[in-house]
Amino acid sequence: MTARVALVGANGHGRAHRRRIAELEAGGVLRLVALADVQPIDEVPPGVATFADHRALLAATRPDIVVICTPPHTHLAIALDALDAGCDLLLEKPPVPTRAAHAILEAAAAEAGRSCQVGFQALGSLAARHLFDAVGAGLLGTVGAVATVASWRRDDAYYARAPWSGRRSVDGRPVLDGALVNPLAHAVMQSLAVAAAAGAGHPVLLEAERYRTRDIEVDDTAFARITFGGGLRLMAAVTLAGEDFIPGEVMVTGSAGRAVLEYPTDRLVMPGAAAPAGRIDLLENLIAHRRDPGRHPLVAPLARTADFTTVVQALAGAGVPAPHLVDEAFVTSVGAPPGRVRVIGGINAVLREAAETMRLPAESGVAWAVPAFTESLLQTTG
Structure with missing residues (x-):
């Protein structure tokens, strides 16, 4: 039976989901039955119902799968309602x-007997996967450091894209819009997946x-050094105020070799056989999993993202210091509003140094840096 799919959050990034859903529908993989958004929805396909409230959508259309692409602080309530309605989920990250x-x-x-796939498409x-398998098999030797x-x-x-953009909280709920936990979350998740493959334990x-x-x-702009129970350390060094574009690299250093994965493009450089090309689509994988869970395990099940949520909580918690404003002497504005960008002079070299040395900028004497905050993750994970 063709899976009946609904999308909650049809505007904004939801348009990318709509394009992929249309491709899969053209291939007979699914049928789009409904769209929901708090704002008017344009270009609605014929026969597809539209709603301003996800609860009305669930009650009227009873989909098999709900794709949730709403602001992160709204995810839990919508997901629980969809599970209660008997739906499987594709839940955007974070x-x-x-x-x-x-x-x-x-x-x-678990209680509903339903599946929840998280939108970390780079895990597909x-x-x-070739890199994770190689690390797990010990082909790089003992992995001592991972950096992104x-x-x-x-x-x-x-x-200015949404009322929650750049905000720390909305109506008392944390908003996950920092560089590490939203736009560059894939860099963090890929690195955590490498650490898991290396048997590093929990952060x-x-x-x-x-x-x-x-x-x-x-x-x-953010730098995070994460230490795992087994001793492995991970450095994430990312910015949205960059110089020359670095798409996103995950660097794995082992006692017998080194690997570099450019995760947005799936380019992998490492010893041994070349990696296969392509990706497993998360929605298509979820539909296949519904038919045959044993043959088609989920690519990004909710349980696999637990360590990511641990890091998110530590970075975005109420007690975490506000991000430090970089002195204007080190920042340049390029272009005019609304296309103006802010660029930190020399930031790419600072990112690279952090990744290679595992030192935070303040430890390396970067002029604009301030000392790190430290958070134990033991209580969070345990």
């Missing part, structure tokens, strides 16, 4: 803000420096 919410969602899915990369670097730019319009300590170059409540 899934939820805390481990408590993560546990609630896992328990609800065949090159990434990305240098992007986001303009004024990006921070136990976070040391982080967070910065901003504009009037926002969250970071646009």
Whole structure:
């Protein structure tokens, strides 16, 4: 039977989901039955119902699968309603803000007997899976360090895209819009997946420096050093105020070799056989999993993202210091609003140095850096 799919959050990034849903529908994989958004929805396909409220959608159309592409702080309530209606979920990243919410969602899915796939599409990369398998098989020897670097730019319009953009909280709920936990979350998730493949255990300590170059409540530049129970360390160094574009690299250093995965493009450089090309589509995988769970395990099940949620909670918690405003002497504005971007001079070299040395910028004497905050993750994971 063809899966009946609904999309909650049809505008904004939801348009990318609509395009992919249309492709799969053309191939006979699914049927789109409904769209929901709090704003008017344009270009609605014939025969597809539209709603302003997800609960009305669930009651009227009873879909098999709900794709949730709404602001992160709304995910949990919508997901619980969809599970209660008997639906499987494709939930955009970041899934939820805390481990408590993560546990609630896992328990609800188990009780309902439904599946929850999280929108970390880079986990479907065949090159990434090749890397995870190689690390797990010991082909790089003992892995002692994992690092990820990305240098992007986001303009004024990006921070005006929605009422929650650049905000720390909305109506008392945490908003996950910092560089590490939203736009560059894939860099963090890929690195955590490598650590898991290396048998590193759970993360136990976070040391982080967070910065901003504009009037926002969250970071646009961040450095996080994560230590795992087995001793492995991970450095994430990312910015949205970058110089030359670095799409996103995950670097794995082992006693017998080194690997570099450019995760947005699935380019993998490592010893041994070349990695296969292509990706497993998350929605198509979820539909196949519904038919035959044993043959088609989920690519990005909610349980696989637990360590990511641990890091998110530590970075975005109420007690975490606000990101430090970088002094104007080190920042340049490029272009005019709404396309204006802010660029930190020399930031790409700072990112690279952090990744290669595992030192945070303040430890390397970077002029604009301030000391890190430290957060134990033991209670969070345990």
